Amino acid sequence: GIQVEQSPPDLILQEGANSTLRCNFSDSVNNLQWFHQNPWGQLINLFYIPSGTKQNGRLSATTVATERYSLLYISSSQTTDSGVYFCAVAYAGSARQLTFGSGTQLTVLP
Amino acid sequence: DVKVTQSSRYLVKRTGEKVFLECVQDMDHENMFWYRQDPGLGLRLIYFSYDVKMKEKGDIPEGYSVSREKKERFSLILESASTNQTSMYLCASSLIYQPQHFGDGTRLSIL
Incomplete structure (x- = not known):
């Protein structure tokens, strides 16, 4: 099946710093989503971005499908950004199920 | 907004x-x-359904069954619960080729 690798596995920042999270995938995809899992376990949709670039406030994401990677940018980080960030993809040959990466644990210190 | 409960x-x-x-x-x-989520193992797909009364196995279906009698409702059944099924369970829904939306999760403990 498709492989999804996220880096770094852990990231510790001071409030106000910027960061870039990376997601590499091993095959063609027709769905790529970024999620934030908060301390209560809720998975929050950040971006649906199988290709291109999107921005939402302090967050933005870019997917280069031809090179099989996606980047999530967090600017001016806040303590509420802490949690686990997951990248998930759906292989182009299977329109439905998502395969998740192992996540990046982000800690933002005050 | 999509609501998955x-x-x-x-x-x-x-x-x-x-x-x-x-x-x-x-x-x-x-x-x-x-899906179920376990420390060190991430999120793994148990079952999914693409229509009423239709179901397909995911990566880890053993010990589980599902039911979808109405379009809006999807039930996960643990036929005979075991301690290794203690986990966080997450439900999601989507249109085809569209993003998945997740519920808040159920933390299940089997004693």
Whole structure:
């Protein structure tokens, strides 16, 4: 099946710093989503971005499908950004199920 | 906004019990999914359904069954609960080729 690798596995920042999270995938995809899992376990949709670039406030994401990677940018980080960030993809040959990466644990210190 | 509702946030059951986890979505989505999340193993797909009464096995279906009698409702059934099924269970729904939306999750403990 498709492989999804996220880096770094852990990231510790001071409030106000910027960061870039990376997601590499091993095959063609027709769905790529970024999620934030908060301390209560809720998975929050950040971006649906199988290709291109999107921005939402302090967050933005870019997917280069031809090179099989996606980047999530967090600017001016806040303590509420802490949690686990997951990248998930759906292989182009299977329109439905998502395969998740192992996540990046982000800690933002005050 | 899409709303996916899971019946319980926390649930404690005994070994050998039959356990039902319910999920309801309000957006007429064809696809519904059940995942479990475990430390060190990430999120893994148990079952999914692409239409009423239709189901397909995911990566880890053993010990589970599902039911989808109505489009908006997808149930996960643990036929005889075991301690290794203690986990966080997450339900999701989507239109085909569209993003998945997740419920808040159920933390299930089997004693």
